[in-house]
Amino acid sequence: MGIKLTILGCHAATPRKDAFPTAQLLEIKNRSFLIDCGEGTQTLLRNHKVPFVKIKHIFISHLHGDHFFGLIGLISTFSLLDRKNDLHVYGPKGIKEVITLQLKLSKSWTSFSLYFHELESKESELIYEDKKVQIYTLPLDHRIYTNGFLFKEKIGERRLNMEAIGQYPEIDICDYHNLKNGKDFTAAEGTTVLKNKLLTLAPKKALSYAFCSDTAYKPSIAPLIKNTDLLYHEATFLEDKKELASITKHSTAKEAALIAKEAKVNKLILGHYSSRYNDIEKFKEEAAPIFENVCLARSGKVFEIKS
Amino acid sequence: MGIKLTILGCHAATPRKDAFPTAQLLEIKNRSFLIDCGEGTQTLLRNHKVPFVKIKHIFISHLHGDHFFGLIGLISTFSLLDRKNDLHVYGPKGIKEVITLQLKLSKSWTSFSLYFHELESKESELIYEDKKVQIYTLPLDHRIYTNGFLFKEKIGERRLNMEAIGQYPEIDICDYHNLKNGKDFTAAEGTTVLKNKLLTLAPKKALSYAFCSDTAYKPSIAPLIKNTDLLYHEATFLEDKKELASITKHSTAKEAALIAKEAKVNKLILGHYSSRYNDIEKFKEEAAPIFENVCLARSGKVFEIKS
Numbered sequence: 001m002g003i004k005l006t007i008l009g010c011h012a013a014t015p016r017k018d019a020f021p022t023a024q025l026l027e028i029k030n031r032s033f034l035i036d037c038g039e040g041t042q043t044l045l046r047n048h049k050v051p052f053v054k055i056k057h058i059f060i061s062h063l064h065g066d067h068f069f070g071l072i073g074l075i076s077t078f079s080l081l082d083r084k085n086d087l088h089v090y091g092p093k094g095i096k097e098v099i100t101l102q103l104k105l106s107k108s109w110t111s112f113s114l115y116f117h118e119l120e121s122k123e124s125e126l127i128y129e130d131k132k133v134q135i136y137t138l139p140l141d142h143r144i145y146t147n148g149f150l151f152k153e154k155i156g157e158r159r160l161n162m163e164a165i166g167q168y169p170e171i172d173i174c175d176y177h178n179l180k181n182g183k184d185f186t187a188a189e190g191t192t193v194l195k196n197k198l199l200t201l202a203p204k205k206a207l208s209y210a211f212c213s214d215t216a217y218k219p220s221i222a223p224l225i226k227n228t229d230l231l232y233h234e235a236t237f238l239e240d241k242k243e244l245a246s247i248t249k250h251s252t253a254k255e256a257a258l259i260a261k262e263a264k265v266n267k268l269i270l271g272h273y274s275s276r277y278n279d280i281e282k283f284k285e286e287a288a289p290i291f292e293n294v295c296l297a298r299s300g301k302v303f304e305i306k307s
Numbered sequence: 308m309g310i311k312l313t314i315l316g317c318h319a320a321t322p323r324k325d326a327f328p329t330a331q332l333l334e335i336k337n338r339s340f341l342i343d344c345g346e347g348t349q350t351l352l353r354n355h356k357v358p359f360v361k362i363k364h365i366f367i368s369h370l371h372g373d374h375f376f377g378l379i380g381l382i383s384t385f386s387l388l389d390r391k392n393d394l395h396v397y398g399p400k401g402i403k404e405v406i407t408l409q410l411k412l413s414k415s416w417t418s419f420s421l422y423f424h425e426l427e428s429k430e431s432e433l434i435y436e437d438k439k440v441q442i443y444t445l446p447l448d449h450r451i452y453t454n455g456f457l458f459k460e461k462i463g464e465r466r467l468n469m470e471a472i473g474q475y476p477e478i479d480i481c482d483y484h485n486l487k488n489g490k491d492f493t494a495a496e497g498t499t500v501l502k503n504k505l506l507t508l509a510p511k512k513a514l515s516y517a518f519c520s521d522t523a524y525k526p527s528i529a530p531l532i533k534n535t536d537l538l539y540h541e542a543t544f545l546e547d548k549k550e551l552a553s554i555t556k557h558s559t560a561k562e563a564a565l566i567a568k569e570a571k572v573n574k575l576i577l578g579h580y581s582s583r584y585n586d587i588e589k590f591k592e593e594a595a596p597i598f599e600n601v602c603l604a605r606s607g608k609v610f611e612i613k614s
Contacts, residue, residue, distance in 0.1 A: 017350065042346075063409075065379065065380055073346040102376075105451075106372060106451060108371070144413060
């Protein structure tokens, strides 16, 4: 178990040969979350053999084309394939209107229930929660209303210390459930009491992934993503285009590294490269002196973190 | 000179690896017309090295996704590239709302003037005309309002018969313009009169191309495309799925051939193949006994007709 992040597309602006706009698939606790959906995402999902049916939740950061023009096509394809599973779309206010208008014009109603969760808040908010995962928005600073997303595993059960348990034949397999839930062991007659910590180990570390694109340098997001295991932060430009980054409300590789350092994340992934740069290695070179554990997003690249 | 048709995408429904939805580029009389614009069309245009700036008119047959989901991305890319040339989009009523809504939501106004020509008529109508070309709608029979398009060269000037002209030294180069326009030659003093037909040849044949997708079998379109040089007619199914073709308002390869035969066109191109068929050669096999000069559309294939 752990977190598996597949980069589908990681380039800025227009799709080009071998340079696809933003889309990522996050697999966490057996759930598959699609993050952003630039034009051509459905083809990339097919190329990477991702079963469409596994995707039940889609998170759209903002309504610039390179982050959502592929959504209507993906939804239409789900319908053509006669999908029955519910689909939940989280994104800025307006996303429902634009998708439903296109479905209406094509008289193509979905074969499944489609739920929109429109976002408007400028504060971080919990937008998804189930038994094992929580997802929060990360308000970003871009030309239009934009959110990043923080995906967090919940802390799981305590793990059985089988070596310790083996020393107490009075502990039955039926007791394991209570032990995992942190309860002390009490024998049936109420005499033997063994402290839970004697028989169990701490739960596995709860992992987390933060997606931050698109955004100007915004140090105030650092506390929200403190100690995150994996951070994707946009780096559209290098410092040589710092002014352009500021005007267009994007970040440089150095600025992404400063956020990673401030937030004390474990690993930083850069992406959303401007087409101005032929050699994306330069992004890593600029970030590494500030934050050493930095990687470059590339289409098809998979990042895994084991818990 | 002549007509050059580049097939960008020619498959039905969802984009798949090496199976792109409908988009074609027609070059006629030095004009470049884009016909339909499925998801990924901008990438196909780039792959085929089509200069974006040459495209000034886009014709959308109908608002099913596999014919227009690529339009918003293409328009956005034109803007990102700081296009200045006007762009004209012809398509069913509703196309303006869906494109402008997306531009509004992304706060991405175009860098160029964008004109929509919304179509509603159920009769064939002239929708474009300049000195050399006319374009008519071809009302089709599909699940939603759909037009095909007929692109016609206008008959050009008469061609100079230089051999004949050479026999008359009194004919000056300044007289050529009048001769090309069909006027007789009269010497300055008004004495010599030479009939135009003695000095010129008939104009080159005016070529035409008809695009018919998507549509159920509709024999009433045959008179509208009579003697067309090149006809693209959808063939989503083979006769083995005739009932499905009827329900979904698509054609079989045989039906497309019947239209081509009835209209006495010169050449038929089939396309819009359903993903149910692995071997598209079968479409040609089904059509050929009825209409021999039949070809299969394939992505990247170019059809040229010389005048």
